Amino acid sequence: MDAHKKDLVDLTCRLVNIDTTVPPGLNYPRISQVLASELKDLGVTPTVSLIPEASMRLKVSPEVGLKGPRPNTYATLKGEGEGPWVLLNGHVDVVPADPSGWSHDPFEPVVKNGKVYGRGAADVKGSNACEIFSMKALVETGAKFRGRITPTFTTDEEVGGYSGVNYLVDKHVITKDVDYCLSTDSGIEALHVASLGDAEYLITVHGRAAHSGRGWTGVNAIEFGASLIEDLKKLGEEISKRRSRINAEPGWGIKKMKPGLYVNTAKGGLKGNIIPDTFEILVDRRFIPEESEAQVRREIARVVKEFAAKHREVKVSMKMLLGYDPMLTSPNHPLVRTVRRVARKVLGRDTPSCGSQGSTDMAAVSALGIPIAVLGATRQDSNIHGIDEHVRINDLVSVTKILAHTFLELL
Ligand SMILES: [Zn+2]
The missing domain is CATH 3.30.70.360 (Alpha-Beta Plaits)
Structure with missing residues (x-):
């Protein structure tokens, strides 16, 4: 993994460089294309699923101000033989950035002092790159695992949108048969098992x-x-x-x-x-x-x-x-215990389980009864949604390792 550090930073920068501000939801097809091509490189066939405009009109209030196509990108990486099904999720959209307060253009990523700066670097494009590289680690090392991993990159998380995770649930891409869900839409200081509605x-x-x-x-x-x-x-x-x-x-x-x-x-x-x-x-x-x-x-x-x-x-x-509804997984669930154990090995410290004061589209997955653990590369000082948002490169490497080892523990 350490050998891939440069590529991990490079992918993070390429994702930040695509302005996916929501509302209205800019450049979704472009970011979907990049992620689909990364998935293809893993040897899996990506699907890009577009929500019909009629469903959008039915499900999302015009006041939210969404415009344009809303592709969700996913694929399935199969192991050898039957085994559990792991769902991975990260959102592709970012909140607006007013460039006047920033040290540089929020969508022209800057790598400085071991950090990547840019809108969405921490929330959550850096972690999306970690998801890709965690699967790459399995593919390239030929690590044996059973079951399957389904990475999903979805739209409109930041506006409580229907078109992302909720749509994939209604389309039965995400079903009750998922055994574990890992989301990267949070930080590395604690493990989120719950969130506010x-x-x-x-x-x-x-x-x-x-x-x-x-x-x-x-x-x-x-x-x-x-x-x-x-x-x-x-x-x-x-x-x-x-x-x-x-x-x-x-x-x-x-x-x-x-x-x-x-x-x-x-x-x-x-x-x-x-x-x-x-x-x-x-x-x-x-x-x-x-x-x-x-x-x-x-x-x-x-x-x-x-x-x-x-x-x-x-x-x-x-x-x-x-x-959004609240999300809740029991802090004692085996998934939570596994991720904490793996994180302790990688980070050398505990990631206590707790509830986020944020809200997330993972609630729709939680509603299916699927256990969810949320751990990503954000820190309290990453200034997500604020000026000069950034993510530490070392944290990107750690999150990638935690994901890859968690797959091997679960599968
Ligand atoms: Zn987020």
Whole structure:
């Protein structure tokens, strides 16, 4: 593996160099082509699966702002004889990067001081390269294994999209028959066995527009909406006292996974002299594995209903924009124990199992009852989603080794 370090960095850079910002989901066919050709080099036949536009329209709100084709790329590497089925996953999309804060163009990767800098270097293109090289390690060394490994590179993870992992589940590419799932969409400091659910709700307050000079003839949606925000904030304070039984990831000041409710955007008003007739409030609800989307939606709907009953002048509507369920694998599952044991050998330290405060499309795999362990090359200081995002080259090598050895332990 150490001999392939340069190629591993090279592939990471080539992937970062393709701007796959979502929304809208740029250059997906290009990155899919690169990954398919890497898979072909392993001697397997890649499949590129496109979600039909009609299903997109049905499953994804237009407010999310997705555009263009959404190819998912996968293949199956077969061992000798019957054995377990391992699913590998990484997403190909990245969050937007505002170049003004960066030391260089976010999509022109820079290798410096043992790190690769660029949008997506850590989240999660470096780890996608690790997946390719972990399989290359098996193929090139002729290591014997049973069963099969199915690498999947999917779209729209960063927007809670349907078109990636969820689509492959609905298409039966990913089925209950998968024995173990390894995702690389996280860090090397801990092993994630759980993640928060995430649901975004758009609440719209409808008033009536009027000339400000005769302001009393209108109904000011912003002023009413502000008091609805206060009610939501109160609910948020109550929610923030809850805790999961799953340990939280280290380094963020909480011992157990913690839910939250946040008003993250508020939009309204057209002009200084018009009483605004609509006000949109976007609520981001992060929920622990012990809560369900239906339950959290009911909670918010109750606050909205009570508000509407108190303020009959306005009409209030609520719509869910996107969502992930929580993911959960028992910290004692044999898969988790195996990955931790292998990681300890490679890293010389423990990777404690814990729950991520992030949310992931792996929830759709978790819902099939498949155990999942999430370990990738990110660190707390990688600044994912931020400026000068980077990944350490040594971590890329370690993750590749951990994956390859885990395959051999499981298969
Ligand atoms: Zn990610």
